[in-house]
Amino acid sequence: MSTTETWISSLRYKGDHLLLLDQQQLPRHTVYINVTTIEQVWDCIKKLQVRGAPAIGIAAAFGIVLWAKANNSLPYDEFKSKLLQQKAYLAGSRPTAVNLFWALDRVTGSAEQARDTEEAVQLIEQEALFIQQEDEETCRKIGEYALTLLKNGDCLMTHCNAGGIATSRYGTALAPMYLAKEKGWDLSVYANETRPVFQGARLTAWELQQAGINVTLITDNMAAHTLKTKNIAAVIVGCDRVAANGDTANKIGTFGLALQAKALGIPFYVASPLSTIDLNTSTGDDIPIEERPAEEVTHFQGEPIAPEGVKVFNPAFDVTPHEYITAIITERGIASGNYKKQLANFFNS
C-alpha cells in the first residue's frame, strides 16, 4: 500500500479510548469497536477480534494505557503494584504470540524511571505509541528484505493472515506483496483459507483484494496440489513465536505446508519482526500452543457442521522445526542456516 492510499488500521488510539477493528466481522463488515477498558482489550484479544502477534502486542500495550489513565490518581506505590497485576491479567489472554509479553514488558518497564504516578502514565502512553509507530517501519523493512528474495512475476503462497491488520501496517508475510505493488511488480498470491477461523479466506484474501493484488483463494487441502502444479516461487508466512534456534510457531497448518514445500523443493520463508523472536525460548518444544474452543471446529457462522458432542482437538498453532525453514526474514536482515547465531546477532547489531 503506498503512502498516498488509505489503509484499514487494526487499532486507532484516541487518547481516552481505542477504535479496534473487529476482525471477526470481516470481510462482510468493517466495524471498529469503541474500547475504553483493559477488560475489553482482554476480551477482544481472547475472541480474536484483534489478532496477529504484533497487533495483539499493540492492543495490549494500549490496554495498559487505558488502565493507567483511569487510575492516574492512585498513590504511586499502589499504582506500581496494580500495574503489575494488570500486566499479568492481560498476559493471560493468549499464550503463544510472544509479542503480547514483549509489549507488556516494554510498556510497564517504561514506567520504572517515573518519579510519580502522573509521569508513569505519560511514559506508558509514550511507549505504547512508540511500539505502534516502530512496528510500521519494522514491517516495511521486512517487506524490503523479502523482496530481495523474490522477482517481478513471482507466484507466492501464504497461510493464515500476516497482513496489515495483524500489525500496525503492511503486515509481515504480506509486506513484500504491498511493497511489490508500490514498485509496479506483478506478484500473484495463493491464500490458504486457514480453517477453522478462516483468517486466510476472510482476512488475507480481503486485504489483498482491497489493495488490488492478484490473490487466489484455496482451501487448505488444496495446498500440496497447488504447490506442485502452479509454479509457486516461494511460500511466505508470518509467525507467533520464533525460538532461539529458529523453530517457529505459527497458525495451525504451517508445519504441514513447510513439509510439502520441502518435499517439492520450494523455498519456505518466515517473516518475523524481532518482537516475535524470543531468545529465551530455546526450541519449539518450549513454545506453549494455545488450544481453542471446540465450537471453532464444530460450527460455522453459528450452525453445527459436526455431530453434537463429538470430541475436538483444536490447537491454534503448530511448530515448524527450523530445518524446514529456508530463511527467516527480519527488519535487521535475513537469517538462514545457523539460526541460533544469526538471530542472536540481529539483537546485538
Ligand SMILES: CSC[C@H]1O[C@H](OP(=O)(O)O)[C@H](O)[C@@H]1O
Ligand atoms: C503477523 S502475525 C500473524 C500470525 O498470527 C496469526 O495467529 P492468530 O490469527 O491466531 O492471532 C497467525 O499465526 C499469523 O501467522
